[in-house]
Amino acid sequence: MKCCFLVALLAVWANATPAFPPPAAATPSPLIANVADRTTVNLNGAWRAIVDPFENGKAGFFRDEKPRGKGDRVEYSFDLSPVLNVPGDWNTQREQLMFYEGPVWYRREFDYHKRANPRAWVYFGAVNYQSTVYLNGEKLGEHEGGFTAFNLEATSVLREGKNVLIVEVNNARRADAVPALKFDWWSYGGITRDVMLVEVPSVFVQDYSVQLVPGSENEIAGWVQLNGTQSPEKITLEVPEAGVHQTITTDGTGRANFRFAAKLDLWSPAHPKLYAVSLSSAADTIHDQIGFRTIEVQGSNILLNGKPIFLRGISMHEEAPFREGRAFSPEDAQTLLGWVKDLGCNFVRFAHYPHNENEIRLADRMGLLVWSEIPVYWDMDWSNPRTLANAEAQLRDEIARDHNRAAVIFWSVSNETPVNPERLTFLSQLAKAARELDSTRLITSAMNHVDNTGPEVRTISDPLGEVVDVLGLNEYLGWYGGRPEDADKMQWKLNWNKPLIVSEFGGGAVYGRHGDADEIWTEEYQDNLFQHQLGMVERMPNLAGLTPWVLMDFRSPTRLLPGVQDYHNRKGLVSNRGQRKLAFYTLQKFYKKLAEEGK
Ligand code: GCU
Numbered sequence: 001m002k003c004c005f006l007v008a009l010l011a012v013w014a015n016a017t018p019a020f021p022p023p024a025a026a027t028p029s030p031l032i033a034n035v036a037d038r039t040t041v042n043l044n045g046a047w048r049a050i051v052d053p054f055e056n057g058k059a060g061f062f063r064d065e066k067p068r069g070k071g072d073r074v075e076y077s078f079d080l081s082p083v084l085n086v087p088g089d090w091n092t093q094r095e096q097l098m099f100y101e102g103p104v105w106y107r108r109e110f111d112y113h114k115r116a117n118p119r120a121w122v123y124f125g126a127v128n129y130q131s132t133v134y135l136n137g138e139k140l141g142e143h144e145g146g147f148t149a150f151n152l153e154a155t156s157v158l159r160e161g162k163n164v165l166i167v168e169v170n171n172a173r174r175a176d177a178v179p180a181l182k183f184d185w186w187s188y189g190g191i192t193r194d195v196m197l198v199e200v201p202s203v204f205v206q207d208y209s210v211q212l213v214p215g216s217e218n219e220i221a222g223w224v225q226l227n228g229t230q231s232p233e234k235i236t237l238e239v240p241e242a243g244v245h246q247t248i249t250t251d252g253t254g255r256a257n258f259r260f261a262a263k264l265d266l267w268s269p270a271h272p273k274l275y276a277v278s279l280s281s282a283a284d285t286i287h288d289q290i291g292f293r294t295i296e297v298q299g300s301n302i303l304l305n306g307k308p309i310f311l312r313g314i315s316m317h318e319e320a321p322f323r324e325g326r327a328f329s330p331e332d333a334q335t336l337l338g339w340v341k342d343l344g345c346n347f348v349r350f351a352h353y354p355h356n357e358n359e360i361r362l363a364d365r366m367g368l369l370v371w372s373e374i375p376v377y378w379d380m381d382w383s384n385p386r387t388l389a390n391a392e393a394q395l396r397d398e399i400a401r402d403h404n405r406a407a408v409i410f411w412s413v414s415n416e417t418p419v420n421p422e423r424l425t426f427l428s429q430l431a432k433a434a435r436e437l438d439s440t441r442l443i444t445s446a447m448n449h450v451d452n453t454g455p456e457v458r459t460i461s462d463p464l465g466e467v468v469d470v471l472g473l474n475e476y477l478g479w480y481g482g483r484p485e486d487a488d489k490m491q492w493k494l495n496w497n498k499p500l501i502v503s504e505f506g507g508g509a510v511y512g513r514h515g516d517a518d519e520i521w522t523e524e525y526q527d528n529l530f531q532h533q534l535g536m537v538e539r540m541p542n543l544a545g546l547t548p549w550v551l552m553d554f555r556s557p558t559r560l561l562p563g564v565q566d567y568h569n570r571k572g573l574v575s576n577r578g579q580r581k582l583a584f585y586t587l588q589k590f591y592k593k594l595a596e597e598g599k
Contacts, residue, residue: 030225031400032151032198033207035123036357037287039115041197043108043122043165046083049090050076050105051097061105062134062166078107078166086195087125089188092325097189099557103170106191112163117199119228120158123151125193125328125356127169129177134166144390145178146171147318147353147375148397151198158197167191178390179375184569185317185352186555188326193356201283203228206254208279209403210237211440212292213259217305220244220262220292224279226254236280266305267291267406269346272367274406291364291406295442297469300542302442302499304369304409310599311369311545312591313347314340314573315504318355319554321578333358337366339551339574343584344591349503349547352377352415354398363407370405371444371503371547373412374398376430382422391426392433399437408441414464415446416474424463431467446472446503456486459493460500470544471496474504477533484517484529487536499544505533506549509583510564511575521564526571527582534590548587552576 032038050061056076065074084090090097090104122133128146132139136159140152171189173181206227213219224235235256237246242262250256265273274289293305301308320327321335337359340348348363349371363370374394381387395411402408413430417423431443449462450473458475465471471494478484484507494500509526517528530548537543553572559565568576573584 030206031149031397032121032123032200033205033400033404034286034288035151035196035198039117039199040123041110041112041199043110043195043197044086045108047086047106047108047191048078048081049084049107050078050081051090051100052103052105053100055103057103057105057168061168062132062139063137064107064164064166078105084190086191087193087326087328088190089128089192089326090190091186091188092323101172101187101189103168103172104189106167106169108165108195110163110165110197111161112158112197114160115199116201118202119153119155119200119204121151121198121200122154122165123149123194123196123198124191125149125195127167127191127193128171128187128189128326130170130172131191132168134168136164145394145397146192147355148394149193149357149401150397154197176381176384176387178380178387178394179352179377180380182379182558183352183375183377184556184558185319186557186567190326192326193328200227203233203254203281204284205235205279205281205286207400208286209438210277210279210288210290211404212264212294214440215294215296215306217266217294218261218263219259220264221257221259223255223257224248224250226250226281229254233281236278238278238280239275241275264292267293267367268305269367269369272365272406274364288404289364290404293406295409295440297442297499300497300499300544302470302544309346309544310594311347311501311547312343312345312594312599313349313369313371313501313545313547314343314345314551314587315349315351315547315549316340316551317351317554318353318359319552319576321552321576324555324576328356328358330358330362333362335578336551337362337368339578340368341366343551343573343588344595347371347545347547349373349412351550354394354401357401360402360405360407364405368407370408371410371412371501372398372402372408373415373446374430376414376417376427378416379418380423380426382420382426388426388429391430395430395434396437399434403438403440410442410444410470411438412444412446412472413468416448417445417464419449419462419464424467427464428467442469444468444470444472444501446474448474448504450475453493454491456489457491457493459495461495465494465496465498469498471498471500471542472503473500474549475502476505476507477536478529479507484525484532487532490536492540494541498542500540500542501545501547502537502540502543503547504549505537506530506571508565508570509581510570511553511577511579511581521570523582527586530583530586534586548573
């Protein structure tokens with residue numbers, strides 16, 4: 001009986017196979033810059049979703065089949081499946097999906113009517129983790145990485161009228177992935193940022209970089225890349241407020257470099273001046289808001305616009321305030337960065353992955369300097385070339401989206417990675433790639449490898465210190481070792497005369513839990529720890545900034561203590577309900593003092 005049933009199954013499957021094979025999997029084309037200023041069709045909303053733990057979908061869910069006759073057996077149906085909101089993670093939308101890791105198939109039907117622009121791309125702000133995209137039954141391509149944008153050309157597949165977009169999303173963790181198997185944040189799965197159709201002319205402005213020449217305050221340099229041209233084209237670059245009107249000509253590949261003098265009002269936290277900039281080709285014009293500033297290192301100082309700056313910062317995850325889950329909206333960004341500003345910060349570390357563009361653009365407008373990072377986190381498959389290529393692709397796409405943002409000053413290549421030769425080769429390659437992709441910003445990393453070079457002496461000796469421009473140090477004295485008071489005597493040494501940022505310190509506390517300063521999980525314990533830490537960091541050599549851990553309590557699968565953590569990391573200065581703990585005010589007071597001292 002079972003065998004003839006299987007034969008029947010194969011026959012139906014063979015029948016269901018469409019006449020034309022799907023096209024070969026394409027890696028995503030380079031990112032289209034500044035999609036917010038393009039002609040788009042918004043594809044956000046309620047998408048039908050099939051949770052598919054045993055990967056049945058591989059057999060053909062991309063075809064969105066429906067029974068053709070009363071005897072026709074099709075054992076899945078998007079029409080009958082519940083919806084998931086896009087953007088949004090699936091974990092916080094359905095209780096039974098909170099711990100789900102695996103494939104989910106999403107379907108979005110939309111009507112399309114061709115307009116002026118002949119070419120179209122499907123653009124995703126981010127999908128965690130692995131995604132395969134189909135349009136009208138054809139595979140457009142695949143993408144790996146949960147926090148970077150990607151776009152796939154759909155021009156030849158898009159139809160007039162009804163279209164069916166299907167995305168297989170899989171957030172299963174893998175040892176060779178980026179990040180790998182273990183990390184201290186919730187692996188929120190899903191289509192977590194905006195989705196849109198981007199319509200462009202046959203020859204369009206794919207990307208551009210308009211920045212100050214490093215070290216100069218009155219020379220702009222950059223490039224523009226057209227897509228779709230085989231012959232040189234004229235481009236007009238305008239910054240009307242600065243009286244800039246430049247005509248440049250691309251080469252045969254659509255690329256043009258430029259450099260010219262300009263009198264500019266420089267961007268800074270105190271004065272986040274953004275200029276309207278436009279680039280026009282024969283068929284396309286793109287508008288952007290760009291700030292001009294320089295950032296460099298001089299000995300132990302970080303110089304913004306040629307002057308030393310102290311970075312009063314905080315680390316934060318992309319966790320939504322109040323409702324939890326992956327943050328994505330302008331409102332989420334406004335709430336979170338509003339708290340950062342209330343702390344008295346001029347700097348924020350977006351941990352441990354590229355955050356959404358709403359946060360980056362708001363930082364640009366608010367005057368918050370940004371540390372941006374790719375999720376090369378804890379231990380990784382260092383010798384695996386596929387893992388390196390994946391990390392490089394995430395770095396490339398992070399830089400592609402944000403390289404015109406004045407706010408972003410650091411590309412961080414890793415966080416708390418173990419010292420070994422393979423890792424150093426891996427991270428050195430990433431640092432090299434970042435410098436090649438963008439020579440106007442600084443390279444850093446959050447390191448936690450220190451040598452105990454005396455009973456109360458710690459030396460930052462991680463060989464990665466040689467590679468980066470600015471040293472980042474994560475230290476948890478008083479939490480993962482010692483008592484808060486030990487910070488009072490601790491001396492720190494560096495193996496490099498480079499600026500130092502203490503990228504993490506902190507301790508957990510449950511909002512509203514009070515007691516003695518030595519009673520763990522109380523606000524008093526956390527506050528006491530902060531008081532001793534802030535005293536210590538002021539004595540550290542080459543200190544150029546701080547980003548204590550962490551702005552807000554966030555969900556984590558590694559935090560299991562009932563009644564205290566309940567799957568949350570409680571090191572926030574603000575609870576996940578927006579309630580400020582004592583340490584919030586201690587850091588706020590400290591930053592107020594620094595600001596008054598001109599730091
Ligand atoms: C680490 C790590 C963070 C983590 C924090 C903690 O340093 O970088 O991702 O959440 O420590 O232990 O709370």
